[in-house]
Amino acid sequence: MNYLNDERLDALAADYVMGTMQGQARRRFVRLMQAYQKVRERVWHWEQLLAPMNGRIEAQQPPERVWQEISRRIGFIDTTQNAANDEPQSKGVMAWTGGFATAAVLLIGVFLMRPEPTVAPGGIPETMIEQVAVFTQDEQPLWLMEVAGNELTVQATNAVQPSDEHDYELWIVPEDGSAPVSLGLMPEDGRITRTLAVNTHDIAIKAVAVSLEAPGGSVTGAPGEVLYVTGLTIL
Amino acid sequence: MDPEFQLQLIRAVARGERPAFEELYQVTGPKLYGVAMQLMRSPERAEEALQEAFVKIWHNAGDYHQGRGSVMTWMSSIVRYRCIDLLRSKSAKEDRQDSLDEEGAPELIAPEQPEDPENQALERCMETLDTHDLQYIHLAYYRGLTHAEIQEHTGTPLGTVKSWIRRGLQRLKRCLEE
Incomplete structure (x- = not known):
């Protein structure tokens, strides 16, 4: 080459x-x-x-609000109120909710083959997992997503391509056609667990989706290019 | 700034330890905000870039390894790339043209010679470059200008801009690797 x-x-x-x-x-x-x-x-x-x-280059003290905003975006502080205020604008939801049936068929198989069925340090016992989804490409699993209570865990597989230029962001698509709600950035490798700012049990969810975003995630509050869509299975 | 301390912090951040992340922000935030301000020339846009970079640092701390250089090098690169992405967006380009057109835009680069040995090596090597090469490298690195923007800003043909920057960087590299 x-x-x-x-x-x-x-x-x-x-x-x-x-x-x-x-x-x-x-x-x-x-x-x-x-x-x-x-x-x-x-x-x-x-x-x-x-x-x-x-x-x-001279160092300069950033304003206090910068840290506050970082804390809010990664879920260090309770953002339920803010999340409601910052609700993203609806953006072609119907256009990208189709075609998740194939992924859903794969779901159970992948779930059963999970390599780490035990409790992660500081994590949630598997018996409490209530909602699960898997994102796939060409029948290859990319991410496994689990929700237990208000804890979200996402495990990336080796098939995920890490990128310095983009981030992947997770969204829920409400059944009622309202705007997609961000659940934060997806790991590009390994596994992350974080507390959800939204209660996924209180929303009728049509699908979950992963979008391609500039580093740091969507700046508009709405998803960018939607790459993967799948169903959220309630266990 | 103590690289060993930063290394301990980033490892703790990779394990999801929030106090370590806050500490890392406290010790590196001012320098990285300076880097973002240097490129963005606007407090609002620099804040935006810094926020997004730190969200990425939190989620990707596990990706850091010593092959990436010091923790500060890795973090600075994340901030720079985020700034560059924002600068290339359409709306930013319009704002920026205004700032480039202004005479006497604020110069944020510290005039004094830095004491760090790595910085001294860089300063020494910078002195070996032709004035044009150095000027264009500065416009690209510190102002985040593309080749085409440097062409517009200086009136130098695009091919010349590219070849001077390339020649300058190769000389800089040879000098720094000696």
Whole structure:
């Protein structure tokens, strides 16, 4: 592959790290990073070479509200009230709720094959799991999602492609056609557990979905490009 | 800033320890906000970028490994990429043209020589570059300009902008790797 010629790769990695690479070229390069360790390592090398340039930038105290907002977005503080106020705008819900039957068929099999059926440290006993969903692509499971009480656990499989340029965000699509509600970012590997700011038991859920977002998640409150949709099975 | 302490913090954050995340924010937030302000030139947009970067850092702390450089290098890269994404969005481009058109835009780069040995090596290598190469590298790195924006800003042909930045970076790399 042309891209992987050493000299060319080095120049592209430098362009990427500098930020001068943009648009389609940047997206193509991110895909190469996902696919090849050699490309990632070259990017990391440039990041380290250029990082001392930040030494010339003066530190500035960010306003207190920045930490408050970070805490709210990752669920450190009770955001039930805020979540209601920030309800995302409806965006083509009907367009992306179709086609989750196949995933639902796969659900039980994947659930039964879970590698870690025991209690995670500080986690929820499996017997309490009440809702479960699996996202798949080409019959390959990507994420297993479980809800126990107000705790959400999501396990990423090795089939998930990590990305520095995008994040994956989880949404519930209410049955009544109202706007999708974000349940936060999906892990790109490993497993995360967090407290839900919304009570998924009080909402009639038509589907759950994963969207592709800029790093940090949706900035509009509505999902971006919806990649995967599946049903939420009540156990 | 103590890299070893930051390493302990990021490992604790990867285990989901919230106090460690708050501590990490306290010790790195001001520097990273400076990085975001340098690129975004707007407190609101810098705050937005910093928030989104820290949400990503919380969720991806487990991805950090020492092959990525220091914790601060890894975190700075996340902040820079988020800023660059925001700068490339259409609305930001319009705001930015206004800021580029203004004379005497605020200069946020500290004038004094940094004491860190890595910074000193960089300063020494920067001095070996041609003035144009250095100027264009600064416009790209500190202002987040694309090749085309540097062309517009300086009136230099696009091919020249690209080749000067590329030449400057390769010289910088050779000098830093010596």
